[in-house]
Amino acid sequence: MSYSITRYHDISAGHRVAGHENKCADLHGHNYRFHFTCTADTLDVLGRVVDFSVVKSTLCQWLEGNWDHKFLLWEEDPLWTSGEMFNSYSSSFGIVTVPFNPTAENMAQYLVDHIGPQLLGGTGVTLVKVVVDETRKCSATYEKGEAR
Numbered sequence: 001m002s003y004s005i006t007r008y009h010d011i012s013a014g015h016r017v018a019g020h021e022n023k024c025a026d027l028h029g030h031n032y033r034f035h036f037t038c039t040a041d042t043l044d045v046l047g048r049v050v051d052f053s054v055v056k057s058t059l060c061q062w063l064e065g066n067w068d069h070k071f072l073l074w075e076e077d078p079l080w081t082s083g084e085m086f087n088s089y090s091s092s093f094g095i096v097t098v099p100f101n102p103t104a105e106n107m108a109q110y111l112v113d114h115i116g117p118q119l120l121g122g123t124g125v126t127l128v129k130v131v132v133d134e135t136r137k138c139s140a141t142y143e144k145g146e147a148r
Contacts, residue, residue: 002039002040002041003039003040003041003042003043003049004037004038004039004049004128005037005038005048005049005050005052005055006035006036006037006038007035007036007052007055007056007059007060008033008034008035008036009033009034009036009056009059009060009063009064010031010032010033010034011031011032011034011063011064011067011068011069012029012030012031012032012068012069013029013030013032013067013068013069013070013071013072014027014028014029014030014070014071014072015028015029015030015071015072015073015102016028016073016077016079016102017101017102017103018074018076018077018078018079018101019101027071029071030134030135032104032132032133032134033132033133034059034063034111034130034131034132034133035129035130035131035132035133036055036059036060036111036116036127036129036130037127037128037129037130037131037143038050038055038116038120038125038126038127038128039125039126039128040124040125040126041124042124049125050123050124050125054123054125058119058120059111059115059116059119059120059127062115062119066096067096069094070094070095070096071093071094071095071096072096072098072102072107073095073096073097073098073102074097074098074099074100074101074102075097075098075099076101077101080097098110103140104132104134104138104139104140105132105140105142107130107132107140108130108131108132108140108141108142109130109142111127111130111142112127112128112129112130112142112143112144113144115127126144127144128143128144129141129142129143129144130142
């Protein structure tokens with residue numbers, strides 16, 4: 001049995017989905033909400049998975065420093081690889097290249113599989129699920145599952 005907590009954090013960011021069949025192939029942005037679910041096998045001495053401030057100071061702060069008010073662009077996006085996005089000036093324009101096409105699903109998976117272990121390693125707490133709300137009506141979820 002394990003215990004879990006969830007905390008959310010809001011950011012604003014732009015992206016485009018390379019190869020999308022409709023308007024999401026265009027440059028656009030969202031007011032995202034990220035829901036982080038963390039688990040632990042045991043509770044700490046106070047009876048918590050972890051203090052919510054730890055999630056804030058690690059995962060939420062990572063979002064603030066890396067994706068908030070940035071433009072997420074897949075490092076293999078033709079706009080990037082062709083040089084059309086002024087890649088020599090990318091940091092001046094807030095362009096952040098990511099190793100995935102920046103769909104909500106891929107963003108959630110990247111946070112669970114890469115950022116969570118990096119930031120929470122050694123704490124006894126594991127980031128197991130991220131829900132990304134792209135709009136109030138649309139969200140995507142990635143949850144680390146058991147090996148099948």
